[in-house]
Amino acid sequence: MGEIGKWCFCNGELTLVSSLGDFNTPADAPWYSLRNQITSVSCSGTRTVGKNAFKGYTNLTIIRSLLHQVNASAFENCSNLKTADLSEVTAIGANAFANTGLTAANLSSATLISSNAFDGTPLTFITLGSSLTTIGMQAFRNTLQGSSNKIVVKGSAPTTPNDVFQGVTAANVTLVVPANVAN
Numbered sequence: 001m002g003e004i005g006k007w008c009f010c011n012g013e014l015t016l017v018s019s020l021g022d023f024n025t026p027a028d029a030p031w032y033s034l035r036n037q038i039t040s041v042s043c044s045g046t047r048t049v050g051k052n053a054f055k056g057y058t059n060l061t062i063i064r065s066l067l068h069q070v071n072a073s074a075f076e077n078c079s080n081l082k083t084a085d086l087s088e089v090t091a092i093g094a095n096a097f098a099n100t101g102l103t104a105a106n107l108s109s110a111t112l113i114s115s116n117a118f119d120g121t122p123l124t125f126i127t128l129g130s131s132l133t134t135i136g137m138q139a140f141r142n143t144l145q146g147s148s149n150k151i152v153v154k155g156s157a158p159t160t161p162n163d164v165f166q167g168v169t170a171a172n173v174t175l176v177v178p179a180n181v182a183n
Contacts (some may be wrong), residue, residue, distance in 0.1 A: 012039035020053030049074045070096045092117045130155020142167040152176045
């Protein structure tokens with residue numbers, strides 16, 4: 001079970017004040033009894049969200065603060081999660097944002113995006129930065145399902161598995177690559 005850490009809850013917002021570890025199941029998180037009341041999460045003292053910390057919290061709509069690491073399944077199945085500042089996230093675990101409601105993901109600081117990280121998420125805009133070294137299998141499977149989607153690549157892309165964008169129609173995606181890395 002995860003380390004409890006310090007946290008507080010007020011008016012629908014859960015604030016993580018200190019570091020916490022991973023949880024074997026979502027029910028192991030100390031705030032689990034509040035899961036139907038939590039609409040936003042902010043992090044004031046920690047930069048890591050542990051495995052299964054908010055998995056299945058369907059009333060969660062926004063992650064308000066910057067994170068550095070999001071572990072496996074941390075926000076999986078948070079179907080109403082629409083907004084998350086991911087611009088400083090460096091590592092994203094497997095299934096971390098699978099089946100959420102996110103439509104945009106600024107992953108400009110990410111070095112690692114694990115398998116199925118955004119599987120089934122209705123992304124229409126993705127930014128990938130120059131520090132990206134690893135993308136796992138099916139990381140963006142069944143995303144970019146609309147008719148007008150955009151992927152912005154700000155550096156050289158790492159070697160990736162063939163199925164990173166499985167289920168995505170290439171004709172519906174505009175790929176923006178700077179001229180200096182277009183090769």
